[in-house]
Amino acid sequence: MGQVIRLDFSSPYEQEDLLYEKKLIRIRDEIEDYLINSSITEKDELAIALAAGRYASMKLAQLTGEESTKKFFNECIKTTLKQRIL
16 A cells, blocks of 8 residues: 555564564555455445554554654655555
8 A cells, every 4th residue: 555654663683673663564554455455345434444443543553652653644644645545
């Protein structure tokens, strides 16, 4: 679906970082496929996007904090605009 948002995986274990990045990409692609299919099934892209966004924003804020979460979403929006998806 899109470009991977680069996060700082500060770790001395480069091989583990590579495996983790591959895992993130796989999970992202699987979740995006699920959301696309749900949007088609429900015939309501807005409802699916709102539910996914709500879950993501709340969970990310818990896990990484408010500022990091805002930064992540801003990077997602920038990526979307660069790809002229909006």
